[in-house]
Amino acid sequence: QSALTQPPSASGSPGQSVTISCTGTSSDVGGYNYVSWYQQHPGKAPKLMIYEVGKRPSGVPDRFSGSKSGNTASLTVSGLQAEDEADYYCSSYAGSNNYVFGTGTKVTVL
């Protein structure tokens, strides 16, 4: 299984929105509604931000939203704040209790 494809970087000014794509195949992203997104600050463990494509865990701001179309999932961060600057990774269930992560996107708040 190959890593899901994400753009290496994305950026936006405070208050703006940024959208990150995550492209897989019909065997992972396109085949299941089990896409999740993780935020990772330098030196820290990843933190779950979105699960099951578009659901937010308790405590995650509603500025974070997720969606999916075909083999591509997306994470949108609205109203960018300085603390949103981090690396973001998508992950998808790939069948038979297998999982695959995305290549990661560094989000910069200008």
Add this chain to the structure above:
Amino acid sequence: QLQLQESGPGLVKPSETLSLTCAVSGGSISSTTSFWGWIRQPPGKGLEWIGTVYYSGSAYYNPSLKSRVTMSVDTSKNQFSLKLISVTATDTAMYYCARVRGLAAPASGAFDVWGQGTLVTVSS
């Protein structure tokens, strides 16, 4: 709340075996709605799923690592383990353990609780 803590040697020699343990506290490893996973991250690079194990001992591995990986569970100690044989410098990484929600559970398929990670360096 549920917490995970990795432990094991920080330095392993090439060709030897990497062994790590993840202690689970604040919850039972025998939960029927949870799987337990290992994920690694080489310095400056992205996340890679290594494998997932259920409390019964059923394990599922990344095809690219399958020939070298073994995961197991010790329910009496509420912990699970990773063994990776024949390591090389490319296995140098931060290793994380995490809970993975089962597909019939809330937050299905998500790694919702993570350990802080442990850095393993492969070097002679």
